[in-house]
Amino acid sequence: MNTFQINSATLLSPENKYHNQVVDVLIEKGRISKIAKKISSDKSIETIDGKGSYLSAGFFDLNANFGEPGLETKEDLKTGAAAAAAGGFTAVTVQPNTAPPIHSRSEVSLIVNSSKGFLVDVFPIGSISKNREGKELAELYDMQSNGAIAFSDGNKSIQEAGLMNRALLYAKGFDGLIISFPQDHSIAADNKMNEGIVSTYLGMKGIPNLAETLMISRDIYLAEYNDSSIHFTTISTADTVDLVKKAKAKGLKVTCDVAAHHLYFTEEEVVSFDSNFKVSPPLRTKKDVKALLKGLKDGTIDAIVSQHTPHEIEFKNVEFHIAKNGIIGLQTVLPILVKAGLEAETIVEKLAIAPRKLVNIEVPNFEEGSSANFVLFNIDETWVFDEKTNHSKSKNSPLLGQELKGKVKAVFNNDKLNLNN
Template sequence: MATILITSATLVSAGHPLHMTSVDVLVKNGKIEQVGKKVKAEGKFEEIDGKGSYLSIGFFDLNVNFGEPGYETKEDIQTGTAASAAGGFTGVAVHPNTNPPIHSRSEVALIVNSAKGNLVDVFPVGALSKKREGNELAELYDMKITGAVAFTDGTRSVQQAGLMGRALLYAKGFDGLILSFAQDESIAGDNKMNEGEVSTYLGMKGIPNLAESIMISRDLFLAEYNESKIHFSTISTEESVDLIKKAKAKGIKVTCDVAAHNLLFTDEDVKSFDSHYKVSPPLRTKKDVKALLKGLKDGVIDAIVSQHTPQEIEFKDVEFQIAKDGIIASQTVLPMLLKAGLNVEQIVEKLAVNPRNILNLPVPKIEVGNEANLVLFSTDKKWTLDTKSNKSKSSNSPWFGQEVTGKVIAVLNNNQVIKNN
């Protein structure tokens, strides 16, 4: 990477002496050489104008799906990381919703080796059970020492309480982290959207909030009993926020995240039968969205994720009931969070700092001598997600073809730089 001088950007770094002030940052050979009010570069360098924009450590996504291995037609590591980088992410945790699943050291090694040399750091999340079938524990420790940062069955919720309890106890022995996707399938069934007034109006069977809260209650009891830590992925209901808030007050070692789209869209959007609004967990009510946003501001919800889930057109351009779940979201997380009303300090905390803390990964610092792990972003620049700007192989997004506000200008990591024109 050439010498880079970022000028006149507002630094967002809580605890830094220059937090929320205008700074210049000089990066040479991938390392931060100077941070200050007026920095002068010598010799040949590239200047990136940060006036009116914000500079922070790179975002980190706790929940992405890249398809590889097995579903490379949806996304592979190269296109997935390109989309992540365009969205401001310098690190991602790849979930095991693949074929075969990431359920042994072989698949973990494949991900780690395939992602080497990338601007975006890729961390595999191993499957909790073999083949993600929910019957027998996978090789958790083997995957951990090969590079897995956590364990989950991804979009398949663990239905056996005994298996979840054993996973929590076993992972505790080597400080592993279990991620729980909370949904009781006997209550959720094969239903397609949130249960409520809108599902009744549309004549569509719904998934009640109870399907999520009953599993969160179960897993909180299991975590408390085993004195282990647990993280809940993509919570979506008011009841879930309340349960986790009480658990934290009780001293249970629990963290959680929410998908960006669950902070903005509601089941009202499903009235159009647009399959781009079909996600798991489903879009809930305005009351739930309000509770999720309050949970974020109160510190109950620790992180925000993209839940980037690419699907080929033949799985989305069909009737709502038979369409696959998920949207591509890596590139639109920032616009969604700004539209939801979050400020830049909240965005950096929930999207850059806390995700790394949850996984016990080092949090980059914007200090002289440190590796440059940075994102420069604007809160008011507009752009359109279309075939030209989209970096993913797939296009299943409710934002596709629309102008959005909030743009990532540049991303620096691993002695590389990517700029969005």
Template sequence: MNTILISSAKLVSPHHPLDGEVVDILIEKGLVSKVSSKVELNDQKAVVIDGSGCVVSAGFFDLHANFGEPGLETKEDIVTGTRAAAAGGYTAVAVYPNTNPPLHSRSEVALVVNAAKGSAVDVHPIGAISKKREGKELAEIYDMQTVGAIAFSDGNHAVQQAGLMSRALLYSKGIDALIISFAEDDSVAGGNQMNEGEVSTYLGMKGKPNLAESLMVSRDLFLAEYNDAPIHFTCISTAESVELIKNAKKKGIRVTCDVAAHNLVFSDEEVQGFDSNYKVNPPLRTKKDIDALLQGLSDGTIDAVVSQHTPHEVEFKNVEFQIAKDGIIGLQTTLPLLVRAGLDAEAIVQKLAIAPREIVGQPVPALTSGSAANLVLFSVDEQWTFDAQSNRSKSSNSPLLCAELRGKVKAIINNGLLVENK
């Protein structure tokens, strides 16, 4: 790597002595060499990045992304997925086991780890809780942990058997692993298409009630408390879930949770146009739920925000709403959505860079002299167009495609590599 100087950027790093100050950051051979109000540069070959009006922080870490590799590479492979992640400001992503075969043994986990080597974005596999993600028999959790799995989830298959989830929590506690719950009771959700409420009634569509999520959150909180084990809920979407988790934290249960960025901005009213790019799971909820989610972010009940990046080929989305697959691509649009939701730079860094790493026990990059350079430079004010030219994903299933967005990632640095967004 060449010598790099990031000049005149506001540093957001809560435990750094210069937090909140406008600084220059000098990076040499992949290491942070100097951080100060002014750095004199003698290297004529150095890359200089103007950070005026921008924020520099530890690189973002996505706790919930879906790549297709292995088996579903036509949706997204690790190369295109990490390109999209880099463009979105991420220096690390946790990839879910929604693959074919799923990440349910050491061989699939090791494949992902090895395929991602040499990238500017670290890829951390989330191993499956159960074999084939069928919810019947525990997968080899310890084996997967030894080759790089940082947590365990059945992805978009919620674990329906309480006994299996209880055993998973107990087993994971013994090896200091984290179980991630995707909360949906299938018997209540019924495979329906959107949120149950006034809009679904108006459209004549069967809806998924909030109860399908809150029942499962309640169950898994009981199981975590019973086993005295940590649990993380991903992509919560309802006011009831926020309240349940808030009370559990007060009670001392070891629980954390995240929310998908699109659930903070879009409501079920978007579905009235039957645009399948608004079809996600959990579904877009009501404005009352959005208000509760934003309040949960503000008061610390919700620890992190995720992209829930879920790419699909055009033939799975450019169809009638009822038969379209759930999910949108989100790695490049999470920052703009948080800006739209009203989060300031400090909250964005906390929810995208710091808390996600703390949840899965990964070190937070220090941005101090001598440390490995792992950072993102971004603007909360600059506007850009998310279109076919700027999209780095292999897929294009996003309601924000061709939209003018505010909040742009300028560059990331990680693993001795610089990736700039021109």
């Protein structure tokens, strides 16, 4: 569909003169040809009804896991991109939790070249350490030169302060961004859920908030010492929100994101022993959820991520204590945020605008003549998330089989349109 028109959608694009107004948008040959409150077009032009829906820059995910290379039975680039498009994302960054890890120019180039031509732009995150072992720095600059957008050891935290210190100092020299997954393994150990009343009730070993805040404190000090930028991914506690807020008040180059599921679900879900609620960091308390939502609204938390983590059935359809961490999340971010009570403007700011700014990617605009990159979504419309509508290879979601409120109607990028009917 080279030429089409979106009618009567509310535009959410803060830099645009039509921001928060109902508009028509004409797309021709992948570009925004015209935008106005009303466009009279040829009847031969196909139209998309945007009444009651919002139109914004396509969502951008800062934390997704695809299996390629090596773990394609969980998710490959093509199925991951399909799930992303269905969830409203026109770009994702993929974590280095692969086999082999994304720890050299070879893996980075594989991701970049294999995803060319997709509707969804796929940006690799390179490992901080070789083999994600936390011992020796990987070739960060070489990876960035070949397309790595940032650096992280994925779901493995950097336990050695000296290595993190060197990573921050080295990356500073070429404006590389270090992403920290904050969890002190000596505190968290191999425990299974949040430490608290519920873990005591269930007789399950818990992971205390301290495992996160201790690492956050360390890395803030290291970033300050090196005058470096650092980004914390998937924060989950009220104490962390407080620490990041104080760091920002001091003028430190500290940013953070939160996974959508941590904005709604709590540790109480674990009482059902549904292994799809086993995530890392673990689901926390109602107090933590409240603090995270407040942190979003006051600007302490910069972005929201899916933390999409697919697993084969044999890793999830088992006893809770031996199940792998993670849920598939790309298609359910919007419905979860609607459940959490977020308004459309906040969703766009934290899912489309801020994530791009964090990694210095230009935010798509709606100026006439610019390349079209958008999502059309409705926060009131319902849909059923089931095996038919799930585009991921994996099924590990606690929301599978449910009717959800908050539907992505369409996404467009790279001259490709995806409609969710």
